[in-house]
Amino acid sequence: ACIFIGGGVGVLVLLIVLVLLLLPGSTTTTTPLTTALPFNCLTLDNPDTWSIAKKTYCCAHGGKGCPKPTTPAPTPPPPTPPPTPPPTPPPKPPPTTLPYDCSAGVANWAAGWSDAKKAWCCAHGGQGCTTPKPSLPYDCNAGFNNWQAGWSAGKKAWCCTHASRGCAPASKLCTLWGDPHVISFDQMNTNKEQAYSFYGDGDFWLVK
Numbered sequence: 001a002c003i004f005i006g007g008g009v010g011v012l013v014l015l016i017v018l019v020l021l022l023l024p025g026s027t028t029t030t031t032p033l034t035t036a037l038p039f040n041c042l043t044l045d046n047p048d049t050w051s052i053a054k055k056t057y058c059c060a061h062g063g064k065g066c067p068k069p070t071t072p073a074p075t076p077p078p079p080t081p082p083p084t085p086p087p088t089p090p091p092k093p094p095p096t097t098l099p100y101d102c103s104a105g106v107a108n109w110a111a112g113w114s115d116a117k118k119a120w121c122c123a124h125g126g127q128g129c130t131t132p133k134p135s136l137p138y139d140c141n142a143g144f145n146n147w148q149a150g151w152s153a154g155k156k157a158w159c160c161t162h163a164s165r166g167c168a169p170a171s172k173l174c175t176l177w178g179d180p181h182v183i184s185f186d187q188m189n190t191n192k193e194q195a196y197s198f199y200g201d202g203d204f205w206l207v208k
Contacts, residue, residue, distance in 0.1 A: 041064050
């Protein structure tokens with residue numbers, strides 16, 4: 001009986017060992033250690049509601065929550081420049097003031113004007129000149145009583161032109177007609193009513 005019991009125990013132990021061997025081995029799951037992230041970028045809420053820190057983090061690590069690019073406002077055109085004013089004309093020169101009025105007191109210029117005024121008005125207006133007039137080449141009054149014999153041909157010609165003196169007499173005719181009537185050489189015209197009349201006998205010289 002002892003042998004049977006002992007043999008039965010051994011069989012039981014053997015069966016237990018076999019069962020244990022046939023059972024699948026236990027698996028050991030190793031969970032790797034992970035570092036907790038500061039933000040969960042996979043949430044389905046609107047990124048516009050995120051904080052600035054979350055937006056910054058998720059934009060850098062997941063491309064979400066990045067600020068939207070803004071379209072720059074168009075550059076306004078430059079302001080229209082004001083119209084160019086016309087050039088300012090140069091100022092008119094002040095009127096020139098003459099140092100003397102040559103029309104004032106001209107009737108008594110010789111005694112009433114100063115030497116400076118005489119000189120200025122003589123140079124600029126031909127008035128108040130004290131320079132004597134140039135002498136004439138001939139004096140047509142001197143020797144006029146004997147101009148035919150005493151004057152030279154040059155003086156006769158000059159005085160005839162400038163003073164109507166010393167002119168050679170024009171050629172004249174002596175006219176005789178009728179009973180008789182004579183227009184002599186010294187008669188200034190041919191008016192017969194002024195002619196000489198001679199009556200009676202006698203000799204009359206017309207030319208000697």
